Amino acid sequence: MRNWAGNVTYTATEVAEPASLPELQEAVAAARRVRATGSGHSFNDVVDVVAADDLLVSTRGLPGEVVVDRDAGLVEVPGRTTYADLGASLHRDGWALPNTGSLPHISVAGAAATGTHGSGVGNGCLASAVAAVELVRADGELETLREGDPEFPGAVLSLGSLGVVTRLWLHLQPTYDVAQDVLLDVPSDVVVERGADLLSSAWSVSLFTRFSDPSRIDSVWRKRRVGHGGDTGDATETWGGRVAETAVHPIVGLDASAATEQLGVPGPWHERLPHFRAAFTPSVGDELQSEFFVPLDVLGELWPRLVEASPEFRDALQVSEIRAIAPDEMWLSPFRGGPMLAVHFTWVSDLEVVRPALAAAERVLAAYDPRPHWGKVYGPWWDTARVAAAYPELPRFQALGERLDPERCFVNRYVERLGVR
Numbered sequence: 001m002r003n004w005a006g007n008v009t010y011t012a013t014e015v016a017e018p019a020s021l022p023e024l025q026e027a028v029a030a031a032r033r034v035r036a037t038g039s040g041h042s043f044n045d046v047v048d049v050v051a052a053d054d055l056l057v058s059t060r061g062l063p064g065e066v067v068v069d070r071d072a073g074l075v076e077v078p079g080r081t082t083y084a085d086l087g088a089s090l091h092r093d094g095w096a097l098p099n100t101g102s103l104p105h106i107s108v109a110g111a112a113a114t115g116t117h118g119s120g121v122g123n124g125c126l127a128s129a130v131a132a133v134e135l136v137r138a139d140g141e142l143e144t145l146r147e148g149d150p151e152f153p154g155a156v157l158s159l160g161s162l163g164v165v166t167r168l169w170l171h172l173q174p175t176y177d178v179a180q181d182v183l184l185d186v187p188s189d190v191v192v193e194r195g196a197d198l199l200s201s202a203w204s205v206s207l208f209t210r211f212s213d214p215s216r217i218d219s220v221w222r223k224r225r226v227g228h229g230g231d232t233g234d235a236t237e238t239w240g241g242r243v244a245e246t247a248v249h250p251i252v253g254l255d256a257s258a259a260t261e262q263l264g265v266p267g268p269w270h271e272r273l274p275h276f277r278a279a280f281t282p283s284v285g286d287e288l289q290s291e292f293f294v295p296l297d298v299l300g301e302l303w304p305r306l307v308e309a310s311p312e313f314r315d316a317l318q319v320s321e322i323r324a325i326a327p328d329e330m331w332l333s334p335f336r337g338g339p340m341l342a343v344h345f346t347w348v349s350d351l352e353v354v355r356p357a358l359a360a361a362e363r364v365l366a367a368y369d370p371r372p373h374w375g376k377v378y379g380p381w382w383d384t385a386r387v388a389a390a391y392p393e394l395p396r397f398q399a400l401g402e403r404l405d406p407e408r409c410f411v412n413r414y415v416e417r418l419g420v421r
């Protein structure tokens with residue numbers, strides 16, 4: 001059994017799918033070690049269990065519905081729900097989330113656990129929309145942690161290491177439309193001199209490039225909220241590039257049918273904020289991914305260094321994406337102290353080819369104390385000492401883990417290796 005990318009073979013031979021909450025609680029209480037899996041879109045062993053007879057469990061089979069509490073402005077969501085299902089259901093009822101990741105295929109619990117994010121200088125990561133989380137603890141009991149609880153900042157972005165998340169409550173806003181357009185061949189000088197302005201020029205902005213021409217980037221994807229305020233910047237500004245007249249894929253030249261609608265045609269937020277349509281394979285489908293978070297204000301200095309080093313990693317690269325994320329206060333959030341810049345690499349799928357390329361990119365980023373995406377591929381330099389230095393609130397997270405899971409039932413090799421628990 002493997003993850004979506006096929007680069008991680010899970011140690012467990014099967015995924016248990018309890019059909020009721022009591023069945024899940026019983027299974028967790030009886031197991032020596034447990035991990036939950038979402039939709040399997042992480043690129044490392046963050047999901048995995050330690051031994052073949054440990055319990056790898058999915059909440060896919062649990063009953064439960066998406067329920068909106070209009071008065072509270074919250075939606076209750078089963079952890080297994082995908083953003084594709086959630087977005088369609090919320091929009092039908094007149095509601096929205098502030099943002100999504102690039103793909104709607106992932107589960108809400110899995111996305112929250114790893115700090116999955118979209119883009120937008122005013123948009124926090126997806127976990128930052130969570131108001132409460134319910135989980136099955138190692139002893140099989142249910143526990144709900146809510147905003148305002150002193151332990152809440154550790155409860156949501158938890159790498160699956162506190163319990164099995166059964167339900168989450170997310171903050172809502174009234175639904176809105178988004179118009180997406182793409183600019184091609186924007187000069188690199190703009191990224192160096194006005195990069196933060198460019199990233200602030202719409203609700204969500206992504207810069208894509210393969211570094212094939214150092215003087216320009218391939219494309220800029222702008223997702224503007226229509227008729228709602230919220231956006232800054234001038235929608236008619238082309239930043240020295242040209243407006244795409246046909247739809248494109250983030251890797252310019254690939255078939256654009258998997259990409260969400262562009263050309264400025266307004267549509268529901270959940271069909272524009274992701275780059276990829278729910279009914280299609282997202283991204284390339286044959287790839288590995290890495291991503292690093294550094295302070296937003298280093299972009300002008302970092303960009304020429306990446307361009308200069310790009311001959312060392314370009315051959316392994318399918319595309320690179322630059323995004324911005326607003327800060328939050330979660331203890332394991334890579335965006336604490338932000339705003340942060342996300343520097344992403346979609347690599348070819350061969351790890352042997354990727355390893356030296358990744359190391360070259362990491363050498364450039366090292367000057368800025370990068371925090372890697374918890375769910376993607378990074379080099380061995382990311383160790384217990386660096387994790388502890390990058391996450392000063394780690395001891396509080398560890399204390400929460402100790403309280404909820406004193407027997408270390410939810411500890412796997414990943415969290416142990418990084419000293420997270």
Ligand SMILES: Cc1cc2nc3c(=O)[nH]c(=O)nc-3n(C[C@H](O)[C@H](O)[C@H](O)COP(=O)(O)OP(=O)(O)OC[C@H]3O[C@@H](n4cnc5c(N)ncnc54)[C@H](O)[C@@H]3O)c2cc1C
Pocket residue numbers: 004035036037038039040041042043046047059079080101102103106107108109110111112113114115116117118159160161163164165166282283284373375376
């Ligand atoms: C094509 C592609 C595009 C991507 N784009 C983005 C992007 O735009 N932005 C971004 O930030 N990331 C992106 N990612 C990474 C992805 O969003 C994260 O890896 C995310 O965690 C995947 O969610 P999942 O449901 O597949 O979780 P999984 O990979 O299955 O699990 C991730 C973690 O969540 C835990 N978990 C899952 N369900 C539960 C539960 N019910 N209870 C407790 N713990 C649970 C697991 O134990 C594990 O620790 C992308 C990945 C792919 C493959």
